Amino acid sequence: MDRWFKEQFKRNCFPIFMILILNIIGMSFNIILPMFMRYFLDNIIVNKHTEILMRFSMLLIVLFIISSILDFIGKRWYCNIILKLKKDLKETIFNHIQRIGLKDFFSKSKGDYIATIINDSESVIQIFNDYLYPAILSIISLIIVVGILLNMSIELTIICLLSIPIFVITSKYFGAKIKQIAYKIRKDTAKHMEILDEGLSLIVTNKLYDYYEEQQKNYKEKVDDLMKNSYSLFINSIYSKQIFGLTASIFPIIILIQGGYKVAANEISVGMIVAFISYLSYLYNPVTVLSKLNMVIKEMKVSIKRIDEILNMNKENLYEYDSKIEDQDVKGNIEFKNVRYDINNKTILNDVSFTIKAGELVAIVGTNGVGKSTLLNLLLKLYDFDGDILIDDVSIKDMNTSSIRNLISIVPQRGSLYATSIRENIKIGKKDAKNDEIEQVLELVNLKSFIDSLEDGLDTEVFGNEVNLSGGEKQKILCARAFLKPSKILILDEALNAIDNESKEIIIKNILKMKEQKTIIMITHDPDNLKIVDKVIEIKSYN
Incomplete structure (x- = not known):
C-alpha cells in the first residue's frame, strides 16, 4: 500500500494541510479562552466592573461560535476527503483483483477478498480518521495544555454536570436519525456484497469476454450509493458532535457569569477554578486518543498487510506481445x-x-x-x-x-x-x-x-x-x-x-x-x- 499512500498524500496534501490549519486556529481559540476567563474573573469581576460584564461575556460567546464554525468547516471538508479515500481504496483493490492471474487468484478464498475490500479497507481509513489525524491535534493541544496546567492546582471538581441533559437529548435525536441512515447503509452494503460476489464468481467470464470495464462500472455505481448514505451519516455525526462541543463550551461561561456575581459579592474567588475546568477537557481528550493509538496502529498494520497481500499479486499482462496474426x-x-x-x-x-x-x-x-x-x-x-x-x-x-x-x-x-x-x-x-x-x-x-x-x-x-x-x-x-x-x-x-x-x-x-x-x-x-x-x-x- 506504500504506493497508494504516496499517491493519496500527493493528491490530498494541500487540502489536509489547510484543514489542519483550520483546526489549529479553532483549537487556539479554545485554548486561549480560559486565560481570558481567568483574567475576566480575577480582574474585571474582582474589581466590580459590572458595567462591562455582559459585553465581555458576549465577546467570549462569539469567540466560541467562531471557533465552532471553523471546526465544522474543517471537519466537513475532511469528511469529503475521507470518503474519497475509502472509495478510491475499495476500487483500487477490486480493480486489481479483476486483473490477477488465476493461479494467484485461487490462492485465496473469495471470502478473503470480500473481507479485505469491505472490512480491511474500511478499517484502515477509519482508524486514520478516528485516531491518527486527531492524534496530531491531540499532541499539539496536550503540549500546550500541560504547560499551562503545571502552573495551576486542582481544588474543586468539575461543576458542568448541568450540560448532561442537553447531551442526552441531542444524542437521542441524532441517534434516531443515524440509526435510520445506518439501516440504509446496511442495505447498500448488501448490494455491494452482491456485486462483489458477482465480480469474483464471474472473473473467468470477465477475462474471456473482456468485460472488465462494464463490471467495474457496475461496481462503481454500487460504491457511489454506499458512499452517499455514508456521507449523510458522517454529516449527522458531525452535527451532534458540534452541539456537544458548543454546549460543553457555553456552559462554563454560564457558570462563570453566575460565579462572577458571587465573586463581586466577595463570596468566593473562581477565576482559577473556571480556567482549570475549561482546560480539563483539553487534557482528557488528547490522553484518551493517544492511549488508544498504539492499539489501533497494530490493528491498522494487520489490515494493511492483508491489503498488501492482494495488491502484490501479479496482474495479467494482456498486451505483452505484438500478435503475429491479425x-x-x-x-x-x-x-x-x-x-x-x-x-x-x-x-x-x-x-x-x-x-x-x-x-x-x-x-x-x-x-x-x-x-x-x-x-x-x-x-x-x-x-x-x-x-x-x-x-x-x-x-x-x-x-x-x-x-x-x-x-x-x-x-x-x-x-x-x-x-x-x-x-x-x-x-x-x-x-x-x-x-x-x-x-x-x-x-x-x-x-x-x-x-x-x-x-x-x-x-x-x-x-x-x-x-x-x-x-x-x-x-x-x-x-x-x-x-x-x-x-x-x-x-x-x-x-x-x-x-x-x-x-x-x-x-x-x-x-x-x-x-x-x-x-x-x-x-x-x-x-x-x-x-x-x-x-x-x-x-x-x-x-
Missing part, C-alpha cells in the same frame, strides 16, 4: 505440442500433443478430472504451462493474451450470468450487437419462444444466482452469448448437458453449420455427441 486472417488451426501442466506439485497434464485443423468439429473425451477443461484453459492463457500451443503455427506464448481471447468463444461447464438483463448478458459476446443479431442467436439456441413469453422479454432482469431461470434456460443464454461473439474458435465444455433434447437437436444442427466459419472443440461424455464430430481426442490420466 484476427481476420486467423483460420483456426490448433496444435498442442508436448504440453505439461503442474499445480501444487501435482502433474495434471504431461506430454500432451495433438492437432486440430481449421473447420473441424473435434470431441475431447476422458474420465472426470483428467484435465480436459484444463487443456482449454491453457489455450485461453489462463494458466502458464510447459510445452507449446500454436494457433495457425504461431505460439500463443508470442501472442497477446487479449488477442487470443478475442479469437475464442466458450460455453463453460459451470457458467454464470450477471445480475442484469438477459439482453445485456447475451451482448457480452458482442457489445455492439444489434437487436436482429440477438434475435438470430435466440433462434439458434431455441430460446425465442421462452423470451417472448416473458413480460419484459430480453429486458427481463436476471436475479442473483439466476433463481428465476432454469438450468437449461441459463445454459441456452450462455450458448447464445458464445454464438454471438465473432470468434474463430468455439469451445463447448459439457455445454448441452442441462438442455432439453428438442433444443439440443436444434443447437447441434446449428453448430454443424458453424463449421464453415469456426473450429469447434467439444468436451463431452455424451456418446451421441461423438456421432457428429470429425475426430475424437482422448485425454488419459497422467497419474
Whole structure:
C-alpha cells in the first residue's frame, strides 16, 4: 500500500494541510479562552466592573461560535476527503483483483477478498480518521495544555454536570436519525456484497469476454450509493458532535457569569477554578486518543498487510506481445505440442500433443478430472504451462493474451450470468450487437419462444444466482452469448448437458453449420455427441 499512500498524500496534501490549519486556529481559540476567563474573573469581576460584564461575556460567546464554525468547516471538508479515500481504496483493490492471474487468484478464498475490500479497507481509513489525524491535534493541544496546567492546582471538581441533559437529548435525536441512515447503509452494503460476489464468481467470464470495464462500472455505481448514505451519516455525526462541543463550551461561561456575581459579592474567588475546568477537557481528550493509538496502529498494520497481500499479486499482462496474426486472417488451426501442466506439485497434464485443423468439429473425451477443461484453459492463457500451443503455427506464448481471447468463444461447464438483463448478458459476446443479431442467436439456441413469453422479454432482469431461470434456460443464454461473439474458435465444455433434447437437436444442427466459419472443440461424455464430430481426442490420466 506504500504506493497508494504516496499517491493519496500527493493528491490530498494541500487540502489536509489547510484543514489542519483550520483546526489549529479553532483549537487556539479554545485554548486561549480560559486565560481570558481567568483574567475576566480575577480582574474585571474582582474589581466590580459590572458595567462591562455582559459585553465581555458576549465577546467570549462569539469567540466560541467562531471557533465552532471553523471546526465544522474543517471537519466537513475532511469528511469529503475521507470518503474519497475509502472509495478510491475499495476500487483500487477490486480493480486489481479483476486483473490477477488465476493461479494467484485461487490462492485465496473469495471470502478473503470480500473481507479485505469491505472490512480491511474500511478499517484502515477509519482508524486514520478516528485516531491518527486527531492524534496530531491531540499532541499539539496536550503540549500546550500541560504547560499551562503545571502552573495551576486542582481544588474543586468539575461543576458542568448541568450540560448532561442537553447531551442526552441531542444524542437521542441524532441517534434516531443515524440509526435510520445506518439501516440504509446496511442495505447498500448488501448490494455491494452482491456485486462483489458477482465480480469474483464471474472473473473467468470477465477475462474471456473482456468485460472488465462494464463490471467495474457496475461496481462503481454500487460504491457511489454506499458512499452517499455514508456521507449523510458522517454529516449527522458531525452535527451532534458540534452541539456537544458548543454546549460543553457555553456552559462554563454560564457558570462563570453566575460565579462572577458571587465573586463581586466577595463570596468566593473562581477565576482559577473556571480556567482549570475549561482546560480539563483539553487534557482528557488528547490522553484518551493517544492511549488508544498504539492499539489501533497494530490493528491498522494487520489490515494493511492483508491489503498488501492482494495488491502484490501479479496482474495479467494482456498486451505483452505484438500478435503475429491479425484476427481476420486467423483460420483456426490448433496444435498442442508436448504440453505439461503442474499445480501444487501435482502433474495434471504431461506430454500432451495433438492437432486440430481449421473447420473441424473435434470431441475431447476422458474420465472426470483428467484435465480436459484444463487443456482449454491453457489455450485461453489462463494458466502458464510447459510445452507449446500454436494457433495457425504461431505460439500463443508470442501472442497477446487479449488477442487470443478475442479469437475464442466458450460455453463453460459451470457458467454464470450477471445480475442484469438477459439482453445485456447475451451482448457480452458482442457489445455492439444489434437487436436482429440477438434475435438470430435466440433462434439458434431455441430460446425465442421462452423470451417472448416473458413480460419484459430480453429486458427481463436476471436475479442473483439466476433463481428465476432454469438450468437449461441459463445454459441456452450462455450458448447464445458464445454464438454471438465473432470468434474463430468455439469451445463447448459439457455445454448441452442441462438442455432439453428438442433444443439440443436444434443447437447441434446449428453448430454443424458453424463449421464453415469456426473450429469447434467439444468436451463431452455424451456418446451421441461423438456421432457428429470429425475426430475424437482422448485425454488419459497422467497419474
